[in-house]
Amino acid sequence: MSRVLLFNPRSANYKPRIPNSILSIASSIEGLFEYVIVDGNLETDPWEKICRYLSEGGFRYFGCTSMPGPQLKQSIPISKKIRELFPDIVIIWGGYFPSNQPKTVLGSGYVDFVMNGPGERSFPKLLSALENNYPYELIPNLVYQSGGNIVKTAKDELYDQDELPSLPYEKLNQFYPIRRYLGKTYLGTKTIAYHSSMGCPFKCSFCAVVPIYNARWRGKSASRIYKDIKYLKDNFGGNAIEFHDNNFFVSEKRTIEFASLIKPEKMVWWGEGRIDTIDKYSDGSLEQMRESGCKMIFFGAETGNDEILKKMDKGGTQSAEGIRRFAARMAKFDIIPEYSFVLGTPADTPEQAMKQIEQDIDFIKEIKQINPKTEIIIYVYSPVPTEGSDMYNKVLASGFHFPDKLEDWISPQWENFDLRKNPLTPWLTAEMINKIKDFETVLNGYYPTVSDVRLNGVKRKVLRTISSIRYKTGFFHKPYELKALQILWKYRQPEIEGF
Numbered sequence: 001m002s003r004v005l006l007f008n009p010r011s012a013n014y015k016p017r018i019p020n021s022i023l024s025i026a027s028s029i030e031g032l033f034e035y036v037i038v039d040g041n042l043e044t045d046p047w048e049k050i051c052r053y054l055s056e057g058g059f060r061y062f063g064c065t066s067m068p069g070p071q072l073k074q075s076i077p078i079s080k081k082i083r084e085l086f087p088d089i090v091i092i093w094g095g096y097f098p099s100n101q102p103k104t105v106l107g108s109g110y111v112d113f114v115m116n117g118p119g120e121r122s123f124p125k126l127l128s129a130l131e132n133n134y135p136y137e138l139i140p141n142l143v144y145q146s147g148g149n150i151v152k153t154a155k156d157e158l159y160d161q162d163e164l165p166s167l168p169y170e171k172l173n174q175f176y177p178i179r180r181y182l183g184k185t186y187l188g189t190k191t192i193a194y195h196s197s198m199g200c201p202f203k204c205s206f207c208a209v210v211p212i213y214n215a216r217w218r219g220k221s222a223s224r225i226y227k228d229i230k231y232l233k234d235n236f237g238g239n240a241i242e243f244h245d246n247n248f249f250v251s252e253k254r255t256i257e258f259a260s261l262i263k264p265e266k267m268v269w270w271g272e273g274r275i276d277t278i279d280k281y282s283d284g285s286l287e288q289m290r291e292s293g294c295k296m297i298f299f300g301a302e303t304g305n306d307e308i309l310k311k312m313d314k315g316g317t318q319s320a321e322g323i324r325r326f327a328a329r330m331a332k333f334d335i336i337p338e339y340s341f342v343l344g345t346p347a348d349t350p351e352q353a354m355k356q357i358e359q360d361i362d363f364i365k366e367i368k369q370i371n372p373k374t375e376i377i378i379y380v381y382s383p384v385p386t387e388g389s390d391m392y393n394k395v396l397a398s399g400f401h402f403p404d405k406l407e408d409w410i411s412p413q414w415e416n417f418d419l420r421k422n423p424l425t426p427w428l429t430a431e432m433i434n435k436i437k438d439f440e441t442v443l444n445g446y447y448p449t450v451s452d453v454r455l456n457g458v459k460r461k462v463l464r465t466i467s468s469i470r471y472k473t474g475f476f477h478k479p480y481e482l483k484a485l486q487i488l489w490k491y492r493q494p495e496i497e498g499f
Contacts, residue, residue, distance in 0.1 A: 002060035002131060004035040005053055007046070009066060009074035015183040016041035017193035020244070021065045021095065023167040024195075028120045030168055033061075033127060037175045040074045047078055054086050061127060065095040068208070072097065072410050076108075083110035090130060094119050096208045100384065101402065101409075102143040103150055108406040114143040117155060117212050118198060120164050158198055158213070161220040169232065178236045186451035187268045187295060188240025192232050196225045200247040202274070203313055204300070208384050209246050217250050222257035233265060241269040249273035249297070252281050259292035272298040275326045276318045286333045294335055296375070296451075299326075301339035304363030305356060308345055311391050320363065327371040336450065338375040339367060343436050344428050345381045346394040353427050354435075361439050365471075368447060375449055378440045380433065383425065398426045438476040444491065445482040446471040452492040459489055 006026055008019040019039055026035060036053055040046040053059060062082055066075040075093070082089050094115035098105040102114045115122060122141040129136040136142065140156035169178060182190035197220065199213030232238040241262075248271030249255050262269070269292075278286075278297065302312055304320040323339070330337040343360050347353035367374050383395040383402075403409055445467030448460045467482055469475070485491075 001033055002127075003058045004029060004033045004061040004063060004127070005050065005059055006035055006037050007050065007062065007064045007075070007078070008037070008039045008041065009064065009071035009078075010040035010046070011067065011069075011071050012041060015185070016181055017183075017242070017244075018178070018181045019065075019172075020167070020193065020195045022063075023169070023172060024164070025063055025065075025094070025119055025123050026168050026171065027165040028124045029127065030165060030171070032124055034058075037172060039176055040071075042176050042180060046074060047081065050078060050082070051085070054082065054089065059086075060088065060090060061130075062089050062091045063123070064091070064093050066093055066097045067095050068097045068100075068409075071095075076406060076410055080108075080110050092123070092126070094123075096212065097409075098143075099212045100208055102152070104402070104404065104406050104409075106143065106145045106150060107404075112144065115141055116143045116152065117141045118159060120159060122156065155214070158216045158218040161197065161218050162224050166228070169235075178232070182232075182236060182238050184453065185240065185242070186453055187242065187270055190237050191240040191242055192229060192238040193242050193244055194225070194229065194232075195244050196220050196248060197245045197250070201250060202247075204302075210384070213246075217247065219245075219251060219254060222254050222261055225258055226261040229262065229267070230265065233267065238267075240267055243269065243271035245272060247273060247277075249278050249281075252285055255281075256285050256288055259288045259294065263288075263292040266293065268293045268295045270294070270296045270298070274318070275299050275301065275323055279322065279326050279329065283333075286330075286335065290333050290335050296336040296338055297330075298338040298340065298377075300342075301367075302342050303345070303356075303360055304366075305359060308356065311345070312342075313391070324367065324370055327367050327374050331371045331373065336373050336375055337371065338377060339364075340377040340379060342379050342381050344425070344432060346391060346398065346425075346427055350427070350429060350432075354432055357432055357435060361435075364443070372447070373450075375451070376443060376447070378436065378443075380428070380436055381425070395425070400425055435476065438479055441479045441482050441486065442467050442470045442476045444486065444493075445479070449492065455489065455491065 006022050008022045016039065022037060026037065029035060038046050038049050043049055064075050064079060066072060079091050082091060091111050092113045092115065093105055093111050098114040099116050102116065105111050105114055113126060119141065122139055125139045126136055126142065128134070129139065137153065140154050142153040144151055172178060182192060185191040197217060199217040200209050201215055201217045203210050203215045229238070229241060301323050303309060304323065306319050309318055327337055341360055341364060343357050344353065345356065347356055364376055368376065383392060383400060403414060408414060445463045448455055448463050463482065463485060470479060
């Protein structure tokens with residue numbers, strides 16, 4: 001039987017996390033195919049190890065996950081080298097980037113298949129079909145080229161997460177010590193990265209998840225989550241949890257069951273949720289969450305403009321008033337709300353675009369008055385190919401388009417685009433971008449993030465003192481003194497670096 005090489009490209013310059021997406025694929029072929037794992041986060045030169053493996057012979061398949069942004073800097077050149085030096089290797093990409101940009105990926109000439117969504121069932125079926133020269137046209141969640149055309153097979157159901165095989169942590173530990181993945185964060189000294197669900201039941205028009213899952217969500221049971229976390233705690237010393245779900249808190253019942261199970265373990269935890277979902281939780285539920293170790297929750301607040309919230313197709317009942325009210329409510333339970341805002345959304349005129357930015361800056365300052373502990377994360381709007389949405393149609397009408405060539409995605413400007421730092425959008429001027437970035441710098445000076453464990457009390461006081469006049473007067477222009485200190489002290493930006 002042919003061997004499989006699974007590759008997790010580098011996603012961060014430090015503090016690697018458990019490569020859950022690659023492990024989920026590994027679990028699907030456990031016992032069916034022999035495989036190896038290469039993690040770019042823990043290799044100085046992953047190509048050296050990949051080349052050594054492939055040179056041994058016996059490998060026929062290369063599976064690579066790729067998120068937009070930093071991972072492309074390894075997945076693109078390494079896939080290209082494999083095609084040049086090992087032309088018989090079948091190259092299969094999965095992850096958000098190829099699922100949203102399949103035409104560009106397949107048009108590169110060095111990617112053969114894209115897994116369009118979950119691959120726990122489709123990936124082993126594809127390998128089996130290729131091994132036995134069977135047809136693969138009816139295998140779900142595939143995108144490939146045939147006769148010069150892009151072929152997308154039908155989307156599969158979202159699988160029952162409890163029926164999927166357990167992740168092969170022990171196998172990963174043979175390649176890389178799992179303890180190296182349990183790094184120090186704001187949450188704990190050995191933080192576990194964990195996925196407990198797939199998808200999200202909403203269809204926000206700026207979210208990369210929407211085209212893949214189409215408003216579907218399936219989660220593991222609370223007992224299954226607890227079992228996995230308990231295993232990682234007992235065997236590898238994990239003492240805190242980052243839930244990397246797109247929406248961990250969809251089910252109040254599941255959340256509270258998990259809170260009850262994890263409470264005796266005394267582990268601090270964090271997850272992502274929606275304001276208008278968790279605001280429906282009872283006070284008792286929020287109390288149980290905090291008592292169980294829930295310290296902070298990430299929320300997509302997005303904007304204080306109700307009209308833009310509708311254009312974003314946030315679904316549910318999110319509103320500016322609800323965002324204000326919820327920030328105040330979370331303070332009562334000592335759970336830090338981490339609000340993200342998306343500034344620079346499309347507008348009919350430059351004046352309107354600037355006005356929207358200024359309104360959101362004022363709204364963010366208002367939220368900080370309501371609950372000063374609210375963490376604020378600012379993104380510049382980056383288009384996502386959510387076909388049919390009003391916002392994306394306006395983006396296309398403005399003249400914006402994604403790169404046609406795969407290699408162009410690793411140019412500096414497009415890497416920044418993927419990090420929502422350089423939008424390359426026609427309606428935003430340099431003045432607007434500078435206004436957003438300058439405000440962000442001053443905001444981070446006056447309210448340094450609590451998640452930066454390297455920033456001591458003295459440094460925080462210095463930053464707050466220097467930025468106070470700017471913040472209170474609204475004079476954000478060219479805060480070079482704050483930028484210099486943030487560079488000197490390596491200020492952490494949660495929006496691109498996590499905890």
